[in-house]
Amino acid sequence: MQLLNYMQLYVEVAKTKNFRKAAESLGMSSSTLSRNIAALEKDIGVRLLHRSTRRVELTEAGQAYFNRCQGIVEEANVAHEALRGDAARPSGTLRISMPVDLGINYLAPLLAEFAVAYPLIDFELEAASRRVDLLADPFDLAIRMGPAPTAPSTLVARRIALLERQLYAAPAYLDRAPPLEHPDDLIHHALCAAPGIGQDGWTLFNGAASRTVPVKARFLMNSVGLSRALAAEGAGIAILDSVIAREELAAGRLLRVLPQWRLAPVAVHAITDTRLLSARTRLFVDFLKARLAPRNSPG
Structure with a gap:
């Protein structure tokens, strides 16, 4: 049991390459963690880590040991949870990273519902635009919009x-803007979009028909909420989904334009650094998929 405990501590340090972060994730002090790793190295007679004041690096032996230990620790955790009955009454802390707008508009009500269903689970949530490093940061999963990541190869994405x-655009904008009756008319309009969207133009779909328009956004931003706010203020036309736009639409501050046309849907993925999930993580991913997919899949 002591050896498995050492392995678990070492895997966390090797993943984060940072004793402080690893200690926070494990709920122990950095000094205690350091002593345990030193005891492990003494026990096996091999240096596993190069330590400095700024960073921790794995030795060649340390990398090989990590590769073997990671799967063992994950299997042991899954087996331990199953024996404790955590699949029926999961507990512990679920650490999730998510985009700000997705968290506020989609995930907040679902988190509240999930918390009621599973009262023994606590949550640590980070809502930010940055893409966390699941191999280094102590998150159980990250919720991300867009294509599934291709690197590193160890990441697992579940749509x-x-x-x-x-x-969508504001009535005041449409009143003063050029006519907008076909996607080709978009080249004459001010557009709001995220960086990387439609670098070669916007492609819109109307049933089986499609049209790519070589437009350039006037306003580039990394926030869907800001794009919605700018559109509601009459700054231009924004790409939004119906849930993000619903309040402004109901209040008459936004109108849907080119209603027969839409852009390709954007995928939402739950991303983890392993296929072996804890009971609480697996339940949450399944819960999100069950709640989000029927309500937001395009029809």
């Missing part, structure tokens, strides 16, 4: 939803 995307 949990497809969000439809349509075009």
Whole structure:
């Protein structure tokens, strides 16, 4: 049991390459963690880590040991949870990273519902635009919009939803803007979009028909909420999904434009650094997929 405990501590340090972060994730002091790793190295007679004041690096032996230990620790945790009955009454802390707008508009009500269903689970949530490093940061999963990541190869992406995307603008903007009756007319309009969207133009779909328009966004931003706010203020046309736009639409501050046309849906993925998930993580991913997919898949 002591050896398995050493392995678990070492895997956390090797993943984060940072004693402080690893200690926080494990709920222990950095000094205690350091002593345990030193005891492990003494026990096996091999240096596993190069330590400095700024960073921790794995030795060649340390990398080989990590590769073997990671799977053992994950299997042991899954087996331990199953024996304790955690699949029926999961507990512990679920650490999740998510985009700000997705968290506020989609995930907040679902988190509240999930918390009621599983009262023994606590949550540590980070809502930010940065893409966390699941191999280094102590998160159980990250919720991300867009294509599944291709690197590093150890990441596992599970698609949990497809969000439809349509075009919206304020009545005041449409009153003063050029006519907008066909996607080709978009070249004459001010557009709001995220960096990377439609670098070669916007492609819109109307049933089986499609049209790519060589447009350039006037406003580039990394926030869907900001794009919605700018559109509601009459700055231009924004790409939004119906849930993000619903309040402004109901209040009359936004109107859907080119209603027969839409952009390709954007995928939402739950990303983990392993296929072996704890009971609480697996339940949450399944819960999100069940709640999000039927409600937001484009029809």
